[in-house]
Amino acid sequence: MIIKILGPGCSRCHQVEQTVEEVVKELSIDADIEYVKDIKKIMEYPILTTPGVVINEALVCSGRIPSKAEVTTFLTTALTKEDETGGEIIAID
Numbered sequence: 001m002i003i004k005i006l007g008p009g010c011s012r013c014h015q016v017e018q019t020v021e022e023v024v025k026e027l028s029i030d031a032d033i034e035y036v037k038d039i040k041k042i043m044e045y046p047i048l049t050t051p052g053v054v055i056n057e058a059l060v061c062s063g064r065i066p067s068k069a070e071v072t073t074f075l076t077t078a079l080t081k082e083d084e085t086g087g088e089i090i091a092i093d
Contacts (some may be wrong), residue, residue: 001031001078006042006052006062009035013051015065020053023071038049056082 007013017046024031036042036054045054049063053071055078061070082084 001029001075001082002034002056003031003075004034004036004052004054006036006045006047006054007050008039009037010050012065016051016053019071020064023068023075027072027075029075031075054073 003024004080005013005017007016023029024033031068032053042050042052045052045059045062047059047062047086051065052062053060053066053074055074058078060074060078066074
């Protein structure tokens with residue numbers, strides 16, 4: 001799972017990053033968390049205001065600080081979608 005926090009580096013963005021990191025740790029999710037500060041890269045997503053949260057290239061929240069419960073829902077929903085699509089395909093000989 002790839003999670004991106006979109007924002008210029010403000011305290012609100014750092015708060016979102018901290019919440020995401022806490023939930024990832026609590027759920028023992030294998031995830032890469034990336035903080036995207038480059039405005040050109042941020043504008044590649046359908047976002048008008050920061051902070052933003054992107055999970056597996058899907059914008060799930062923008063313009064506000066999501067609660068811990070919301071972040072948990074975002075991540076568990078993304079995990080369910082990964083399971084439905086089969087996630088990684090492992091060849092067995």
